[in-house]
Structure formats: C-alpha cells, structure tokens
Amino acid sequence: MPLAVLMSPEVEEALGSQMAQQVRSITEGTCIECRQPLDAGPVNVVLAIGPLGSGSVRLVHDRCAPSAVVELTAEAEAAVIQPKGGLDMTMTAVMVEGAPALIARMVMTPYTDPGSGAAPTNVFMQALVESGFRLVTAGLDAAPLDQWIAVFQHHGRSLQLIILTPTAERFFHGTVARPPVGWIKAVLGRRRVLLLGGDVAGSHDDDQDQQLALLAGAAVRGQLVGARVAAGRPADFGLS
Numbered sequence: 001m002p003l004a005v006l007m008s009p010e011v012e013e014a015l016g017s018q019m020a021q022q023v024r025s026i027t028e029g030t031c032i033e034c035r036q037p038l039d040a041g042p043v044n045v046v047l048a049i050g051p052l053g054s055g056s057v058r059l060v061h062d063r064c065a066p067s068a069v070v071e072l073t074a075e076a077e078a079a080v081i082q083p084k085g086g087l088d089m090t091m092t093a094v095m096v097e098g099a100p101a102l103i104a105r106m107v108m109t110p111y112t113d114p115g116s117g118a119a120p121t122n123v124f125m126q127a128l129v130e131s132g133f134r135l136v137t138a139g140l141d142a143a144p145l146d147q148w149i150a151v152f153q154h155h156g157r158s159l160q161l162i163i164l165t166p167t168a169e170r171f172f173h174g175t176v177a178r179p180p181v182g183w184i185k186a187v188l189g190r191r192r193v194l195l196l197g198g199d200v201a202g203s204h205d206d207d208q209d210q211q212l213a214l215l216a217g218a219a220v221r222g223q224l225v226g227a228r229v230a231a232g233r234p235a236d237f238g239l240s
C-alpha cells in the first residue's frame, strides 16, 4: 500500500511530474523529524535542494512538519551526494541460514550520473563499498568489518537500532519492526550481525521467504553488498 503522500504545489513543481509520481508510490519510510516509521496517516514531502541543484526527497509525518522546499547548505548537499548518515532508509531484521542479518534499504535511492552515457551509479552502494563493504554473491555472506557497531534495545515489540561508523557517524538510527523469532538471541550469541545493503527490491513488510528471495535477486544482479559488524545491547558496548 502506498503511503498517503501529500506535497505542496511548490514541491510538486520542483519535483516534476515523473518524480512526483514516483514519490507518491512510496510504500514505506522513516520520518526524518521524529525517526519513527511512517504509518497510515498523511505523509508530507520535504524537498531539500543545495546550491549545486542536488538534493534529497524527505518524508515526514503530517504532524511533524509541513510539505516545503528547503535549502540545503553546501555541506549538507555534499552529504547527500556522499551519504554519511541522515539519508532515509529502513532496516529489516531477517535470518539468513540461521545467521541474523539486517537489510538496509534506501527509500529514495540517490544516483549520480557519471556522464558519457554510462549507467547511473548507485551512490548508496558505492558509499558502502568505499566504507569496506564487499559484494555479496549467492552465498549471502560477508567478511567482518571492524569498528562499525550496531547497538539495539527493545522498544515494545520492535527494536530501537543505532548503527555507527568507525568515525562515530550515524549510519542508521531508527526502528526495526518485529525481528524474527530467535534473531536477538542469535545476535547476542555471535556478537555480530550481517549488514546487507544495496539495491534490494521489496519492503520491510515482505515476509521472511520473500526477503531471502529479494536478497538472492539483488546478489545475482551484483547489487548487494554486506559486512559482518559488531552488534549487541548498549551494555555490551559499555554504553548504558
């Protein structure tokens, strides 16, 4: 089910009809204001544009912010082109052959056009590879990556999750809905979680079997990267 997406005339005009249509078909996301998942209620589109004309489409709860075009600083624009957290992504907990994993999906995948007729580059995947993530093939496994940490704690039936990069920047901060049975125990037993990202179709609403099929599809297309990162509760990292 697409979200109930609302946009001001100003935002709609700036996006253009094709992009506006694409944004209206979005089915999930996280509010960039309150960091809670978007739900059945109205969702406003905030279009952030920097001085070079690059930008990002952000979704917010109607109760959190109005639909508007906002200006990005040059620094913020650089962060959109080279994401270091703050981009709108969802996280899904799955079990891959008994091992706990997280699937990171961008709500709006940022692309850059390398010019000269080459295919646009998926900025998200590129950024992950530059951070040390490696291409994941049909085996759906990846090597450990030092100094990244995933810290989670219970939040009702969901998990509150923060993933930090080696420079302590937030790669992700948000909610993981309904982890599968045994997922938390498996993470705590291994002290690691397989973090997968790239161009994975589907959404966090798909069931476990669908998730695995979508991961396999992305791996076959060469559009899946991953790494095993340290994971645990705040106390496991001396944080609580």
Ligand SMILES: [Zn+2]
Residues within 6 Å of the ligand: 031, 032, 033, 034, 035, 036, 060, 061, 064
């Ligand atoms: Zn919100």
